[in-house]
Amino acid sequence: MTTITWQSVQAEALRRIRSREWPPGAQIPHEADLATELGCARATVNRALRDLASAGLLDRKRKAGTRVPLNPVRKATFDIPIIRLDVQARGLPYTYRLLHQTTAAPPPDVAQRLMLPGDTPMIHILALHLAANAPFCLEDRWINPAATPHITTADLSEISANEWLVQNAAFTAGDVALSAIAAPPATAHHLNCPPGAPLFTVDRTTWAGATPITCVRLCYAPGHQMQAKI
Protein backbone atom coordinates (compact mmCIF):
# COMPACT_ATOMS: atom_id res chain seq x y z
CA MET A 1 0.00 0.00 0.00
CA THR A 2 1.28 3.46 -0.95
CA THR A 3 0.77 6.40 1.37
CA ILE A 4 -0.66 9.48 -0.29
CA THR A 5 1.39 12.47 0.87
CA TRP A 6 0.04 16.00 1.20
CA GLN A 7 2.65 17.04 -1.37
CA SER A 8 1.15 14.71 -3.98
CA VAL A 9 -2.37 15.97 -3.19
CA GLN A 10 -1.08 19.53 -3.57
CA ALA A 11 0.50 18.68 -6.93
CA GLU A 12 -2.79 17.15 -8.10
CA ALA A 13 -4.80 20.22 -6.95
CA LEU A 14 -2.32 22.48 -8.72
CA ARG A 15 -2.63 20.37 -11.88
CA ARG A 16 -6.43 20.73 -11.80
CA ILE A 17 -6.22 24.52 -11.31
CA ARG A 18 -3.69 24.92 -14.11
CA SER A 19 -5.55 22.61 -16.53
CA ARG A 20 -8.78 24.53 -15.71
CA GLU A 21 -10.39 21.25 -14.72
CA TRP A 22 -11.18 23.49 -11.74
CA PRO A 23 -11.81 26.72 -13.69
CA PRO A 24 -11.54 30.28 -12.32
CA GLY A 25 -14.61 31.10 -10.23
CA ALA A 26 -15.61 27.47 -9.67
CA GLN A 27 -16.17 25.84 -6.31
CA ILE A 28 -13.91 22.83 -5.80
CA PRO A 29 -15.08 19.57 -4.17
CA HIS A 30 -15.39 19.35 -0.40
CA GLU A 31 -12.32 18.15 1.47
CA ALA A 32 -14.07 14.96 2.57
CA ASP A 33 -14.99 14.11 -1.06
CA LEU A 34 -11.47 14.82 -2.27
CA ALA A 35 -10.09 12.63 0.50
CA THR A 36 -12.35 9.75 -0.59
CA GLU A 37 -11.50 10.26 -4.27
CA LEU A 38 -7.75 10.40 -3.69
CA GLY A 39 -7.70 7.70 -1.00
CA CYS A 40 -6.14 9.75 1.79
CA ALA A 41 -7.07 11.29 5.13
CA ARG A 42 -9.09 14.48 5.17
CA ALA A 43 -6.29 16.12 7.18
CA THR A 44 -3.93 15.39 4.27
CA VAL A 45 -6.24 17.26 1.88
CA ASN A 46 -6.53 20.11 4.36
CA ARG A 47 -2.74 20.39 4.64
CA ALA A 48 -2.35 20.27 0.85
CA LEU A 49 -4.85 23.08 0.24
CA ARG A 50 -3.55 25.34 3.01
CA ASP A 51 -0.45 26.54 1.11
CA LEU A 52 -2.45 27.02 -2.08
CA ALA A 53 -4.89 29.20 -0.16
CA SER A 54 -2.17 31.26 1.48
CA ALA A 55 -0.54 31.72 -1.94
CA GLY A 56 -3.87 33.08 -3.23
CA LEU A 57 -4.51 30.16 -5.63
CA LEU A 58 -7.60 29.07 -3.71
CA ASP A 59 -10.08 31.15 -1.78
CA ARG A 60 -11.33 29.36 1.34
CA LYS A 61 -14.50 30.66 3.01
CA ARG A 62 -15.77 29.03 6.16
CA LYS A 63 -19.34 28.57 4.94
CA ALA A 64 -19.20 29.15 1.16
CA GLY A 65 -16.60 26.43 0.56
CA THR A 66 -13.38 26.70 -1.44
CA ARG A 67 -13.21 28.38 -4.85
CA VAL A 68 -10.64 29.09 -7.51
CA PRO A 69 -10.48 32.92 -7.49
CA LEU A 70 -11.44 34.76 -10.69
CA ASN A 71 -8.71 37.38 -10.35
CA PRO A 72 -6.16 36.15 -7.89
CA VAL A 73 -4.29 38.98 -6.18
CA ARG A 74 -0.94 37.63 -5.16
CA LYS A 75 0.89 39.09 -2.20
CA ALA A 76 4.60 39.64 -1.80
CA THR A 77 6.21 40.04 1.60
CA PHE A 78 9.20 42.25 2.29
CA ASP A 79 11.34 42.36 5.39
CA ILE A 80 11.88 45.84 6.79
CA PRO A 81 15.14 45.39 8.69
CA ILE A 82 17.09 47.98 10.61
CA ILE A 83 19.40 49.60 8.02
CA ARG A 84 22.50 48.50 9.96
CA LEU A 85 21.39 44.86 9.72
CA ASP A 86 20.55 45.27 6.02
CA VAL A 87 24.14 46.44 5.41
CA GLN A 88 25.71 43.77 7.63
CA ALA A 89 23.61 41.04 5.97
CA ARG A 90 25.37 42.03 2.72
CA GLY A 91 28.66 41.22 4.44
CA LEU A 92 29.74 44.87 4.61
CA PRO A 93 30.93 46.92 7.59
CA TYR A 94 28.38 49.52 8.68
CA THR A 95 28.95 53.09 9.77
CA TYR A 96 26.59 55.93 10.45
CA ARG A 97 26.89 59.71 10.32
CA LEU A 98 24.42 62.18 11.83
CA LEU A 99 24.42 65.13 9.42
CA HIS A 100 21.85 67.39 11.00
CA GLN A 101 19.48 67.48 13.99
CA THR A 102 17.06 70.24 14.84
CA THR A 103 13.59 70.92 16.26
CA ALA A 104 11.25 72.74 13.90
CA ALA A 105 7.77 72.84 12.44
CA PRO A 106 7.57 70.23 9.68
CA PRO A 107 6.86 71.03 6.02
CA PRO A 108 3.14 70.81 5.12
CA ASP A 109 3.35 67.40 3.37
CA VAL A 110 4.98 65.84 6.47
CA ALA A 111 2.40 67.38 8.85
CA GLN A 112 -0.33 66.07 6.57
CA ARG A 113 1.11 62.55 6.42
CA LEU A 114 1.30 62.50 10.22
CA MET A 115 -2.14 64.14 10.60
CA LEU A 116 -0.68 66.72 13.00
CA PRO A 117 -1.21 70.51 13.04
CA GLY A 118 1.45 72.20 10.90
CA ASP A 119 2.90 74.18 13.83
CA THR A 120 3.71 71.10 15.99
CA PRO A 121 7.46 71.28 16.80
CA MET A 122 9.10 68.06 15.67
CA ILE A 123 12.57 66.58 15.64
CA HIS A 124 14.20 66.63 12.21
CA ILE A 125 17.07 64.26 11.50
CA LEU A 126 19.26 63.96 8.43
CA ALA A 127 21.65 61.01 8.59
CA LEU A 128 23.80 58.95 6.28
CA HIS A 129 24.17 55.17 6.52
CA LEU A 130 27.37 53.81 4.96
CA ALA A 131 28.40 50.36 3.79
CA ALA A 132 32.17 49.79 3.58
CA ASN A 133 32.56 53.59 3.84
CA ALA A 134 30.42 54.19 0.73
CA PRO A 135 27.05 55.97 1.05
CA PHE A 136 24.27 53.36 1.29
CA CYS A 137 21.15 55.25 2.35
CA LEU A 138 20.23 58.83 3.23
CA GLU A 139 17.63 59.07 6.02
CA ASP A 140 15.49 62.22 6.19
CA ARG A 141 13.18 61.85 9.18
CA TRP A 142 10.65 63.79 11.24
CA ILE A 143 9.82 62.48 14.72
CA ASN A 144 6.81 63.41 16.86
CA PRO A 145 8.37 64.02 20.32
CA ALA A 146 4.94 63.68 21.97
CA ALA A 147 4.98 60.02 20.92
CA THR A 148 8.60 59.43 21.98
CA PRO A 149 9.46 61.67 24.98
CA HIS A 150 12.61 59.64 25.81
CA ILE A 151 14.20 60.59 22.50
CA THR A 152 15.48 63.83 24.07
CA THR A 153 17.84 61.65 26.16
CA ALA A 154 19.13 59.69 23.14
CA ASP A 155 22.45 60.58 21.53
CA LEU A 156 21.52 60.28 17.87
CA SER A 157 25.11 60.74 16.79
CA GLU A 158 25.87 57.37 18.42
CA ILE A 159 22.77 55.38 17.48
CA SER A 160 20.69 56.05 14.37
CA ALA A 161 17.14 57.28 14.83
CA ASN A 162 16.14 54.29 12.71
CA GLU A 163 17.59 51.90 15.27
CA TRP A 164 16.63 53.92 18.35
CA LEU A 165 12.99 54.05 17.26
CA VAL A 166 12.83 50.33 16.50
CA GLN A 167 14.08 49.62 20.02
CA ASN A 168 12.12 52.32 21.86
CA ALA A 169 8.99 53.24 19.95
CA ALA A 170 7.21 50.05 18.97
CA PHE A 171 4.69 50.82 16.26
CA THR A 172 1.46 49.03 15.49
CA ALA A 173 0.88 50.12 11.89
CA GLY A 174 2.65 51.76 9.02
CA ASP A 175 2.23 52.89 5.45
CA VAL A 176 5.01 52.41 2.93
CA ALA A 177 5.31 53.87 -0.54
CA LEU A 178 8.10 52.78 -2.88
CA SER A 179 9.20 54.82 -5.85
CA ALA A 180 12.11 55.88 -8.05
CA ILE A 181 13.19 59.52 -7.91
CA ALA A 182 15.82 61.59 -9.71
CA ALA A 183 18.43 62.53 -7.10
CA PRO A 184 17.96 66.18 -6.02
CA PRO A 185 21.31 68.03 -5.87
CA ALA A 186 21.67 67.94 -2.04
CA THR A 187 20.76 64.24 -1.90
CA ALA A 188 23.16 63.49 -4.76
CA HIS A 189 25.91 65.30 -2.84
CA HIS A 190 25.38 63.17 0.29
CA LEU A 191 25.07 59.92 -1.68
CA ASN A 192 28.10 60.84 -3.82
CA CYS A 193 26.25 60.30 -7.12
CA PRO A 194 25.39 62.57 -10.06
CA PRO A 195 22.34 64.82 -9.63
CA GLY A 196 19.39 63.18 -11.38
CA ALA A 197 20.66 59.62 -10.78
CA PRO A 198 17.78 57.14 -10.24
CA LEU A 199 17.31 56.49 -6.50
CA PHE A 200 15.19 53.73 -5.01
CA THR A 201 13.13 55.57 -2.41
CA VAL A 202 11.06 54.41 0.56
CA ASP A 203 8.56 56.76 2.23
CA ARG A 204 7.30 55.34 5.51
CA THR A 205 4.90 56.64 8.16
CA THR A 206 4.37 54.73 11.39
CA TRP A 207 1.80 54.85 14.18
CA ALA A 208 1.30 53.54 17.68
CA GLY A 209 -2.45 53.18 17.69
CA ALA A 210 -3.78 56.64 16.80
CA THR A 211 -0.53 58.45 17.69
CA PRO A 212 1.82 59.28 14.81
CA ILE A 213 5.43 58.41 15.63
CA THR A 214 7.55 59.29 12.64
CA CYS A 215 7.68 59.80 8.92
CA VAL A 216 10.85 59.11 7.00
CA ARG A 217 12.20 59.20 3.47
CA LEU A 218 15.00 56.74 2.76
CA CYS A 219 16.91 57.36 -0.47
CA TYR A 220 19.23 54.50 -1.40
CA ALA A 221 22.41 54.94 -3.42
CA PRO A 222 22.08 54.00 -7.13
CA GLY A 223 21.97 50.25 -7.80
CA HIS A 224 20.07 49.30 -4.65
CA GLN A 225 17.71 46.32 -4.87
CA MET A 226 14.99 45.26 -2.44
CA GLN A 227 14.16 41.54 -2.52
CA ALA A 228 10.85 39.87 -1.78
CA LYS A 229 9.18 36.48 -1.93
CA ILE A 230 5.73 35.67 -3.24
Added chain:
Amino acid sequence: MTTITWQSVQAEALRRIRSREWPPGAQIPHEADLATELGCARATVNRALRDLASAGLLDRKRKAGTRVPLNPVRKATFDIPIIRLDVQARGLPYTYRLLHQTTAAPPPDVAQRLMLPGDTPMIHILALHLAANAPFCLEDRWINPAATPHITTADLSEISANEWLVQNAAFTAGDVALSAIAAPPATAHHLNCPPGAPLFTVDRTTWAGATPITCVRLCYAPGHQMQAKI
Protein backbone atom coordinates in the same frame (compact mmCIF):
# COMPACT_ATOMS: atom_id res chain seq x y z
CA MET B 1 -18.66 45.28 36.40
CA THR B 2 -16.56 46.43 33.43
CA THR B 3 -15.68 43.98 30.72
CA ILE B 4 -11.99 43.94 29.79
CA THR B 5 -11.77 43.99 25.98
CA TRP B 6 -8.95 42.46 23.98
CA GLN B 7 -8.27 45.95 22.62
CA SER B 8 -7.55 47.27 26.12
CA VAL B 9 -5.31 44.28 26.85
CA GLN B 10 -3.47 44.96 23.59
CA ALA B 11 -3.02 48.63 24.52
CA GLU B 12 -1.62 47.61 27.91
CA ALA B 13 0.78 45.09 26.34
CA LEU B 14 1.92 47.73 23.86
CA ARG B 15 2.46 50.20 26.72
CA ARG B 16 4.66 47.67 28.54
CA ILE B 17 6.72 46.99 25.40
CA ARG B 18 7.17 50.69 24.67
CA SER B 19 7.98 51.62 28.28
CA ARG B 20 10.50 48.72 28.35
CA GLU B 21 8.70 47.32 31.39
CA TRP B 22 8.93 44.29 29.09
CA PRO B 23 12.41 44.98 27.70
CA PRO B 24 13.83 43.67 24.37
CA GLY B 25 14.84 40.02 24.76
CA ALA B 26 12.72 39.40 27.86
CA GLN B 27 10.14 36.70 28.23
CA ILE B 28 6.71 38.11 29.06
CA PRO B 29 4.33 36.50 31.62
CA HIS B 30 2.29 33.47 30.63
CA GLU B 31 -1.12 34.13 29.15
CA ALA B 32 -2.86 32.57 32.16
CA ASP B 33 -0.94 34.83 34.58
CA LEU B 34 -1.71 37.93 32.50
CA ALA B 35 -5.38 36.96 32.42
CA THR B 36 -5.44 36.68 36.22
CA GLU B 37 -3.55 39.97 36.65
CA LEU B 38 -5.78 41.90 34.24
CA GLY B 39 -9.01 40.21 35.29
CA CYS B 40 -10.04 38.83 31.94
CA ALA B 41 -10.36 35.50 30.14
CA ARG B 42 -7.25 33.78 28.84
CA ALA B 43 -8.78 33.85 25.34
CA THR B 44 -8.91 37.66 25.58
CA VAL B 45 -5.17 37.79 26.28
CA ASN B 46 -4.54 35.38 23.44
CA ARG B 47 -6.53 37.53 21.02
CA ALA B 48 -4.74 40.69 22.21
CA LEU B 49 -1.25 39.24 21.71
CA ARG B 50 -2.00 37.66 18.32
CA ASP B 51 -1.85 40.95 16.35
CA LEU B 52 1.28 42.05 18.21
CA ALA B 53 2.93 38.76 17.27
CA SER B 54 1.92 39.00 13.63
CA ALA B 55 3.22 42.58 13.57
CA GLY B 56 6.57 41.29 14.86
CA LEU B 57 6.34 43.07 18.24
CA LEU B 58 6.24 39.77 20.12
CA ASP B 59 7.86 36.47 19.28
CA ARG B 60 5.67 33.52 20.25
CA LYS B 61 7.28 30.08 20.45
CA ARG B 62 5.22 27.03 21.31
CA LYS B 63 7.52 25.77 24.06
CA ALA B 64 9.82 28.69 24.87
CA GLY B 65 7.00 31.12 25.63
CA THR B 66 6.55 34.65 24.34
CA ARG B 67 9.42 37.15 24.17
CA VAL B 68 9.96 40.74 23.12
CA PRO B 69 12.32 40.35 20.14
CA LEU B 70 15.76 41.94 20.38
CA ASN B 71 15.82 43.12 16.77
CA PRO B 72 12.31 43.01 15.45
CA VAL B 73 12.18 42.54 11.68
CA ARG B 74 8.96 44.06 10.48
CA LYS B 75 7.28 42.78 7.37
CA ALA B 76 5.42 44.77 4.75
CA THR B 77 2.93 43.16 2.42
CA PHE B 78 2.35 44.25 -1.16
CA ASP B 79 -0.44 43.23 -3.47
CA ILE B 80 0.68 42.09 -6.89
CA PRO B 81 -2.38 42.78 -9.01
CA ILE B 82 -2.86 42.25 -12.72
CA ILE B 83 -1.59 45.47 -14.35
CA ARG B 84 -5.03 46.12 -15.88
CA LEU B 85 -6.61 46.07 -12.41
CA ASP B 86 -3.85 48.30 -11.02
CA VAL B 87 -4.68 50.90 -13.69
CA GLN B 88 -8.44 50.56 -13.27
CA ALA B 89 -8.15 50.84 -9.47
CA ARG B 90 -6.64 54.30 -10.11
CA GLY B 91 -9.87 55.20 -11.90
CA LEU B 92 -8.21 55.29 -15.34
CA PRO B 93 -9.20 53.50 -18.56
CA TYR B 94 -6.79 50.73 -19.48
CA THR B 95 -5.42 49.80 -22.88
CA TYR B 96 -2.73 47.41 -23.96
CA ARG B 97 -0.42 47.21 -26.94
CA LEU B 98 1.63 44.16 -27.97
CA LEU B 99 4.84 45.61 -29.40
CA HIS B 100 6.78 42.47 -30.23
CA GLN B 101 6.45 38.69 -29.98
CA THR B 102 9.02 36.13 -31.02
CA THR B 103 10.50 32.77 -30.09
CA ALA B 104 14.22 32.84 -29.37
CA ALA B 105 16.95 31.69 -27.02
CA PRO B 106 16.93 33.99 -23.97
CA PRO B 107 19.85 36.20 -22.96
CA PRO B 108 22.20 34.55 -20.42
CA ASP B 109 20.85 36.44 -17.37
CA VAL B 110 17.29 35.33 -18.14
CA ALA B 111 18.32 31.68 -18.66
CA GLN B 112 20.20 31.86 -15.38
CA ARG B 113 17.28 33.34 -13.47
CA LEU B 114 15.03 30.58 -14.82
CA MET B 115 17.68 27.90 -14.26
CA LEU B 116 17.24 26.66 -17.86
CA PRO B 117 19.91 25.79 -20.45
CA GLY B 118 20.77 28.90 -22.47
CA ASP B 119 19.64 27.36 -25.78
CA THR B 120 16.04 26.64 -24.64
CA PRO B 121 13.72 28.38 -27.13
CA MET B 122 11.40 30.70 -25.22
CA ILE B 123 8.63 33.13 -26.02
CA HIS B 124 9.70 36.75 -25.79
CA ILE B 125 7.05 39.45 -25.35
CA LEU B 126 7.41 43.22 -25.31
CA ALA B 127 4.17 45.00 -24.44
CA LEU B 128 2.99 48.40 -23.31
CA HIS B 129 0.26 48.94 -20.73
CA LEU B 130 -1.43 52.35 -20.95
CA ALA B 131 -3.55 54.34 -18.48
CA ALA B 132 -5.78 56.97 -20.08
CA ASN B 133 -3.72 56.53 -23.27
CA ALA B 134 -0.47 57.44 -21.49
CA PRO B 135 2.28 54.83 -21.08
CA PHE B 136 1.96 53.20 -17.63
CA CYS B 137 4.23 50.16 -17.70
CA LEU B 138 6.52 48.44 -20.20
CA GLU B 139 6.50 44.64 -19.88
CA ASP B 140 9.56 42.73 -21.15
CA ARG B 141 8.86 39.05 -20.57
CA TRP B 142 10.31 35.61 -21.34
CA ILE B 143 7.99 32.61 -21.06
CA ASN B 144 8.98 28.95 -20.83
CA PRO B 145 6.63 27.24 -23.33
CA ALA B 146 7.31 23.86 -21.73
CA ALA B 147 5.53 25.15 -18.61
CA THR B 148 2.65 26.71 -20.54
CA PRO B 149 1.95 24.69 -23.74
CA HIS B 150 -1.48 26.34 -24.23
CA ILE B 151 0.13 29.73 -24.71
CA THR B 152 0.65 28.95 -28.40
CA THR B 153 -3.15 29.15 -28.78
CA ALA B 154 -3.41 32.54 -26.98
CA ASP B 155 -3.72 35.76 -28.96
CA LEU B 156 -1.38 37.98 -26.96
CA SER B 157 -2.40 41.05 -28.94
CA GLU B 158 -5.87 40.72 -27.36
CA ILE B 159 -4.97 39.72 -23.79
CA SER B 160 -1.71 40.67 -22.11
CA ALA B 161 0.71 37.88 -21.24
CA ASN B 162 0.52 39.25 -17.67
CA GLU B 163 -3.20 38.53 -17.51
CA TRP B 164 -3.12 35.31 -19.57
CA LEU B 165 -0.49 33.81 -17.29
CA VAL B 166 -2.36 34.76 -14.11
CA GLN B 167 -5.43 32.97 -15.45
CA ASN B 168 -3.71 29.99 -17.06
CA ALA B 169 -0.40 29.32 -15.37
CA ALA B 170 -0.91 29.30 -11.62
CA PHE B 171 2.42 29.66 -9.86
CA THR B 172 3.44 28.41 -6.47
CA ALA B 173 6.41 30.65 -5.75
CA GLY B 174 8.14 33.73 -6.99
CA ASP B 175 11.07 36.04 -6.44
CA VAL B 176 10.68 39.78 -6.76
CA ALA B 177 13.40 42.43 -6.88
CA LEU B 178 12.52 46.12 -6.79
CA SER B 179 14.90 48.80 -7.95
CA ALA B 180 15.23 52.19 -9.64
CA ILE B 181 16.91 52.30 -13.04
CA ALA B 182 17.84 55.07 -15.47
CA ALA B 183 15.58 54.64 -18.52
CA PRO B 184 17.56 53.04 -21.38
CA PRO B 185 16.89 54.82 -24.73
CA ALA B 186 14.50 52.17 -26.14
CA THR B 187 12.55 51.96 -22.87
CA ALA B 188 12.38 55.77 -22.67
CA HIS B 189 11.01 55.83 -26.24
CA HIS B 190 8.19 53.40 -25.37
CA LEU B 191 7.36 55.13 -22.06
CA ASN B 192 7.54 58.55 -23.71
CA CYS B 193 10.03 59.93 -21.18
CA PRO B 194 13.57 61.32 -21.44
CA PRO B 195 16.40 58.75 -21.58
CA GLY B 196 17.89 58.43 -18.10
CA ALA B 197 14.60 59.23 -16.31
CA PRO B 198 14.25 57.31 -13.02
CA LEU B 199 12.00 54.26 -13.52
CA PHE B 200 10.54 52.13 -10.74
CA THR B 201 11.35 48.61 -11.87
CA VAL B 202 10.07 45.18 -10.84
CA ASP B 203 11.95 42.01 -11.80
CA ARG B 204 9.90 38.92 -11.13
CA THR B 205 10.53 35.20 -11.68
CA THR B 206 7.79 32.67 -11.02
CA TRP B 207 7.69 28.90 -10.64
CA ALA B 208 5.17 26.09 -10.54
CA GLY B 209 6.92 23.73 -8.18
CA ALA B 210 10.34 23.10 -9.78
CA THR B 211 9.27 24.26 -13.27
CA PRO B 212 10.14 27.86 -14.22
CA ILE B 213 7.21 29.64 -15.86
CA THR B 214 8.31 33.16 -16.69
CA CYS B 215 10.64 35.97 -15.90
CA VAL B 216 9.58 39.56 -16.47
CA ARG B 217 10.90 43.09 -16.10
CA LEU B 218 8.23 45.73 -15.55
CA CYS B 219 9.40 49.32 -15.99
CA TYR B 220 6.86 51.88 -14.79
CA ALA B 221 6.57 55.39 -16.21
CA PRO B 222 8.22 58.12 -14.06
CA GLY B 223 6.26 59.04 -10.92
CA HIS B 224 4.90 55.55 -10.21
CA GLN B 225 4.39 54.61 -6.57
CA MET B 226 3.82 51.18 -5.07
CA GLN B 227 1.92 51.19 -1.77
CA ALA B 228 2.24 48.72 1.09
CA LYS B 229 1.02 48.20 4.65
CA ILE B 230 3.08 47.11 7.61
